[in-house]
Amino acid sequence: MKRKGSLLLLTFLLAIAAAGCTGNASEVTSEEGKTIVKVGLVGEMAEMWVPIQENLEDDGIQIELIKFADYTLPNQALADGEIDLNAFQHYAFLYNEVEAKGLDLVPIGNTIIAPLNVYSLKLESIDQIKEGDKIAIPNDVTNGGRALKVLESAGLIEVDPQAGYNPSVGDITRNPLQLEIIEVEASNLPSLLPDVSAAVINGNHAHDHGLKPAEDAIYSQSIDSIESDNPYINIIAARAEDAENEVYLKVVDAYNQPNVADVINETYDGLYVPAWFEN
Incomplete structure (x- = not known):
């Protein structure tokens, strides 16, 4: 195709x-x-x-x-x-x-x-993320906020519900693993994968770098209903x-x-x- x-x-x-x-x-x-x-x-x-x-x-x-x-x-x-x-x-x-x-x-x-997915070159599962790991997310307000909601749905963090669908790093209310959240321009996230434990990557940039959700994502956002x-x-x-x-x-x-x-x-x-x- x-x-x-x-x-x-x-x-x-x-x-x-x-x-x-x-x-x-x-x-x-x-x-x-x-x-x-x-x-x-x-x-x-x-x-x-x-x-x-x-x-x-x-x-x-x-x-x-x-x-x-x-x-x-x-x-x-x-x-x-x-x-x-x-x-x-x-x-x-x-x-x-x-x-x-x-x-x-x-x-x-x-x-x-x-769907916004979490990718890693070092880990095979989201459960392998450990204390102090670096997680990269997009640095724009909406995609960054969406990425934080993905990390929340994966059980890694909690964010203030009052922040709605655009929370910022400052809205994280619970971070039990003390993860270091690194904000990066979205197009640069795939190239940063060797330097972080995982990254939340937008679909178009994942596609451009040959990343496939079924094969490469360690956590996939559910969109069972749209x-x-x-x-x-x-x-x-x-x-x-x-x-x-x-x-x-x-x-x-x-x-x-x-x-x-x-x-x-x-x-x-x-x-x-x-x-x-x-x-």
């Missing part, structure tokens, strides 16, 4: 450009007369965009994927009009960015949920003024199709799970 996806990416010419484009990207028309929609991503995950492009062919819409190096960039690029949409974050991350940076962005559709109000469901985001843009809503509809779910399930081996709901 991955080899097939790579070939189809070339066939459909889904351009993956370096971040840093300028100018307003809306309503751009290609030489072939298609409407180009620039979508910002983080990481290398792109296989699901092959069937999405297939689903958009009859609508004359061409997707151009714009790759960003880390989570701090795509929302500002969207707000500045450098891209049309982005598809890299969950609700909690978007709402935190909107509040912290004053961005006028909104979710316009659901995509996937990415509620429609789950703050960790990933989304497609747009500028608020474009929330009802017909072209962009067609992109959402093209994403929320069975052939896209099939590629997600077959390609990512549990790293990502389709998470859209019928209205």
Whole structure:
């Protein structure tokens, strides 16, 4: 499936450009007369965009994927009009960015949920973590908070329930093993694995470094049920003024199709799970 996806990416010419484009990207028309929609991503995950492009062919819409190096960039690029949409974050991350940076962005559709897993090169089980071990987590507010909740669900720490779904290290109320929590930019977590006992790694960065939950995770977050109000469901985001843009809503509809779910399930081996709901 991955080899097939790579070939189809070339066939459909889904351009993956370096971040840093300028100018307003809306309503751009290609030489072939298609409407180009620039979508910002983080990481290398792109296989699901092959069937999405297939689903958009009859609508004359061409997707151009714009790759960003880390989570701090795509929302500002969207707000500045450098891209049309982005598809890299969950609700909690978007709402935190909107509040912290004053961005006028909104979710316009659901995509996937990415279980947050604990990986280690030194341990075979979460039960092998011992007193004083170093555990690395993402350093952004929402993914860091989510990582702490994962460690709590694993029985390693307890956090103040008043902190909600975005606790910080300062909200840890019980740490019986006196674990050293190290906060690191999310994309750097896989490369830090040799230097820590374990790390809580986001799905896209785990995927980019060849980590698989079934084979490599020492603890996996349970997502037996996905509620429609789950703050960790990933989304497609747009500028608020474009929330009802017909072209962009067609992109959402093209994403929320069975052939896209099939590629997600077959390609990512549990790293990502389709998470859209019928209205």
